[in-house]
Amino acid sequence: MTYVVRYFFDPGSGICLWAKNEATREKFGYPIDHWTLPLPENTKRALQYLVAWFDTSLDWDAPSDSDTYWSDDELQRFRLAARKGLELLRQELPSQLYEFIDETDA
Template structure:
């Protein structure tokens, strides 16, 4: 039996939201994963890119150490949509992939 590709689903400021977490995944996809390299639908790729772009607004770019300009409702809405996308990603990737959901840690 082949090992699983293990990913972390986590948003980075100005970056991707899918990261390789084991050598098997890194050897095939690299560390920071380009969504278009994944065996998923174009619609899901587009949804991932849209949420990545939206996350850019979570940080106060004028003074990054300050609290996020997002309200609690905006944070919760983003988390809910990100978790829905996680479930879609998990479904489309299938059983050869394990995805660790870290959404709660990147939106506090």
């Protein structure tokens, strides 16, 4: 059995991990709290930082007025950091149990 996990950010959700298959939903639910995964503390904190950082991409005073509140440079910095976050997940959780699907640019 493999836990298939979608990796993407949704402003205000507090989550960057989402169940892709039934086995994953049964074990973790649909939104997956990264704090419950068997990850090192620093990785959990790095993911939390990414979630909080992504929340700043939206103009909360007018959320429907724009796709992103960030400059192109800020968006590129975030995308690079998000890829590093995904790499950490793939390195620290066994690939025979966890499969991560990158949907950050979807």
